[in-house]
Amino acid sequence: MINSKDQLLRERAASVIPGGMWGHMSTRYLGSAYPQFFERADGCRVWDVDGREYIDLMCSWGPNILGHHHRVVEEAAARQRSLGDAMNGPGEVLVELAELLVKTVAHADWAMLQKNGTDATTACVTIARAGTGRRKVLVARGSYHGAVPWCTPSLAGVTAEDRAHLIHFDYNDVASLEAAVEQAGNDLAAVVVTAFRHDIARDQELPTAAFAKRARELTTAADAALIVDDVRAGFRIDLAGSWEPLGVRPDLSAFSKAIANGYPLAAITGTDRFREAATKVYVTGSFWYGAVAMAAAIATIKTLRDTNAIASMNAAGERLRSGLDAAARKHGLLLRQTGPVSMPMVLFDGDAEFSKADAFCSAALREGAYFHPRHNMFLSAAHTAGDVDLALHAADAGMAAAAQVA
Ligand code: PMP
Known part of the structure; x- marks a missing residue:
């Protein structure tokens, strides 16, 4: 976003931080729509510095397991x-x-x-x-x-x-x-x-x-x-x-x-x-x-x-996995969802360059769900069925975008 707070922070970062950002949280590996900087988090949601809210499927890349501010x-x-x-x-x-x-x-x-x-x-x-x-x-x-x-x-x-x-x-x-x-x-x-x-x-x-x-x-x-x-x-x-x-x-x-x-x-x-x-x-x-x-x-x-949190994460994971499969089918796409359901890896068939995955993630992001195109994701015990359904709603837009990729 031009003139967004995220963009301004990236510009400041570029002059005082090598490459603008280091390590696994650098957005250089993600689509340009991804925010680099976040303002706050609560439960299974995160807000970027421009105030946009996301259902978070990365959980800080793992640390958030019970929900922020538990x-x-x-x-x-x-x-x-x-x-x-x-x-x-x-x-x-x-x-x-x-x-x-x-x-x-x-x-x-x-x-x-x-x-x-x-x-x-x-x-x-x-x-x-x-x-x-x-x-x-x-x-x-x-x-x-x-x-x-x-x-x-x-x-x-x-x-x-x-x-x-x-x-x-x-x-x-x-x-x-x-x-x-x-x-x-x-x-x-x-x-x-x-x-x-x-x-x-x-x-x-x-x-x-x-x-x-x-x-x-x-x-x-x-x-x-x-x-x-x-x-x-x-x-x-x-x-x-x-x-x-x-x-x-x-x-x-x-x-x-x-x-x-x-x-x-x-x-x-x-x-x-x-x-x-x-x-x-x-x-x-x-x-x-x-x-x-x-x-x-x-x-x-x-x-x-x-609190039997592992069972809650598994239930959320099952719901996400079957919902993503259904959304993919609806748009004529085939997914490969592998590993434990609470740590989803979602890859598209016939997507060697990850262009479908990138299109999916960028469109879902605009609809308020933070997925990752290439890394396994994480669910937390704070993800309710309602939160998963919101993520699936965003995923539907993501699948529509992925279906446009040749
Ligand atoms: N081992 C595994 C399996 C990991 O996933 C990670 C972090 N992604 C590490 C080790 C290193 O952990 P840290 O980044 O906290 O040093």
Whole structure:
């Protein structure tokens, strides 16, 4: 929008922020109609700086799980804020949260806290190496584990040495995992897997039971760590851990995003096998002990547990998925909707360049629903059936626009 507040902020940003914006929230990957800057949020809605309101299907890219301004979480955070946040040590809430995580996450004998998902995945890898005395770390091709040299998707500024001990396999491909384990030989420290395959711009894949079980067998046989990167999916599939329904328990898990309903926090949980290693490594950060986010996390996890929030998100997800399918059919389009319904990936058949997806999203955006054309989306427990129906109403306009794309 010319002369919009968003445009003016972008112009100011362009001169003081490299590229105008960095990272996953840069709108350079989205249609020109997308706002870069937001003014406020409430429940499952967001308002951009020009005052336009959207039903939000991205949920801050995961952190918003109970809805913005959730009363119980905000009261817990406010109570702790009035006591103190970043002090010379953590508050009582640290122990309370660690106890809650150990009780909630099935494999957990202990927990440690950080700030971002990358802190957590990186700490898991460090602990696995410390605990095994080995170097090789197996990661799935295309999986995202964070934005530091060992795992960032951009190779700018990354050296070959940063990745010298990574070996790749294909997610859900048992033979390629076995080959990678073989290649690591007696230097295998860890296998790192995301909760399910949620790589950008492709169909999502739930892990097969055979893949998950083999990953467990191979790491157990090698006395290496199985690390589940639950940063994105954690608390949306199963509070006990995303691989719990598969009957496979990792040695180490990384969580962040939804853990504190938008307050900055990450956590790793581990088994006793890696407790000593976790004691030895030096992992820390200036803000890792902030008590407000911990209080928010306790309130978030207890609310998720006590309100059956995962079932609510699944119900909203089912409604969205079937409504989108119906809208697509109405306009003669075929969709591929993959992964858990609460974390939708919506791709169009015959849309290699994502031009249908872009047309869909831009038109739906103008009608008040914030979808993403290439990344998985997120639902929250604040999305009611009525909110989903509003998003579907906008989606109908989106499908009409997508149907115009050759
Ligand atoms: N792992 C996964 C699976 C993620 O989705 C993300 C964030 N998108 C990360 C790690 C990194 O988390 P953060 O951005 O909080 O560092």
